[in-house]
Amino acid sequence: MTGEPAALRAEAAAWLREHAPRFAADGPAPLSPFEVVDEARERELVELARRWQRHKFEAGWGALSLPTTLGGRGLSRADDVMFTDEESRYHVPTHVLEVTTRMVLPTLVHWSPEKRTSIEGIISGREVWCQLFSEPDAGSDLAALRTRATRQRDGTWTVTGQKVWTSWAHLAQRGYLLARTGADGHGGLTAFELDMAAPGVSIRRIRQMTGASTFNEVFLDQVSLPVDAPIGPVGQGWAVAMTTLMNERLAVGADQIPYDELRAEAARRGRLHQPDVAAGLGAIRARRIVLEQLRQQMVQSVRRGGDPGPEGSAAKLFLAESVLEAARFARWLIGPDIVVDDRWSQFALAWPGIKNAGGTDEVQKTIIANRILGLPKEG
Known part of the structure; x- marks a missing residue:
């Protein structure tokens, strides 16, 4: 295996030519990022994407930039981008895992590599994640977030608030949550890992003008999070989020x-x-x-x-x-x-x-x- 860009791209292209067509979705690729499909088709596409992710992982292509100790090849994020570019030539429904693999995964690796179970769940295709950032009264202004996480005496956390425009929340097993744990502004935020099936989590799908419902409102009513739920240090949620958003731009x-x-x-x-x-x-x-x-x-x-x-x-x-x-x-x-x-x-x-x-x-x-x-x- 080589890390030389041209040689690696040629190797990736050859592997994809042989394997990707087996996982391609039926019909022409949609022009819209929010394809209108019924619930059965939606779940079929998610399952196809998860099987493809597992196939890539087992063949050594699932996470090129991850350290070898975490199941990767120890290459560069640029090599991940190269593989994604080659992969985009095929109608494989990877878009349903973009938040999971392109945004959440590098964030976990950078800030919480000890969360091995979560990292392995992503690279093996076992888990779908959603990103719980935007709120009705804050929009894109993360400094104005009001969802609050309060630490209890036993070290656990209780979260109450509302998120909106959350892609794929209705299909996700895990959530990457940004909540307020301190004073107003950037310095009072903490990132958390959230079980989307936890008591107190309610998901309401939003009908878009295309007819699709890939976005959601998520309501958090006294949701209990374990001691080890934070992603990165408490109070460093802004820095954690910046890692996520920088990786999002690579998409x-x-x-x-x-x-x-x-x-x-x-x-x-x-x-x-x-x-x-x-x-x-x-x-x-x-x-x-x-x-x-x-x-x-x-x-x-x-x-x-x-x-x-x-x-x-x-x-x-x-x-x-x-x-x-x-x-x-x-x-x-x-x-x-x-x-x-x-x-x-x-x-x-x-x-x-x-x-x-x-x-x-x-x-x-x-x-x-x-x-x-x-x-x-x-x-």
Whole structure:
């Protein structure tokens, strides 16, 4: 086994060509990140993703960057990104495990490597996790969170509060919870591991305008957490969350802008060579190139031993603008027919949500202003 990027990519590509097609979902890949399916199909996709994750783990591809002592290969997070890029060529429903494997897993490894059972549950496909950050009155502002965890005399914790926009909570066995354990602001937060089946946890699905219900409200009513529930030190939840969000930015990919599909749609309608169509496609293609360059900067930073920096906020902001531009182009290109075209209508309806997912545009602009441009903070 080699850690050389080109050799490792070639090895990964060869392995995926042989194995990934066996785990591909039926039908064309959805254009929307929130595919509309019934509950039976949803559970089928989750089970397929879990079996695929276990197959990767058993073959040594499930967690390249994990230390060998935790079941990985001790390589770089950049190698995980490389494998994900190659994997995205196949219609394997990995999206249902993105929070679990791309965000929760590296956070646990960094802050709580002693949680071996939880780490092994993730890399073996045994457990699905959800991320309990956003709240109704706080939105993306983590400093304004009000869900509170109180430590009891015996060292256990009691949590009360509400979370919202929690992806896959209705299918998750474990939750990654951010709660207030101290004073207001960033310094009073602690991250916790939560059993989603614990007494006092109630989950209510949210109907999205696409018709899907992948988001949830989660109510926590005097939920008891064990002594070892914290992820990282008590009071360091903000730092733990930043590790998660930096890794989330690595999931930003140019393939989320459906240039090839839009080009094929234009060709199918006999409009590919019309000047206005060609200009629109060219602009979307240019956005893909820019986004890929931004992402490569993050990957190279990780490969040098660093973390994804504030350029991740620039990439996320640019992705949100780009997919919305692609959605506007799709509506113009397809016209009224988009109403009866499930793939394109779901794409057009779902992607506006990316302006809020993972931090609103306003939050990203503040990070860019403060950490990239060096502008003074308000107040």
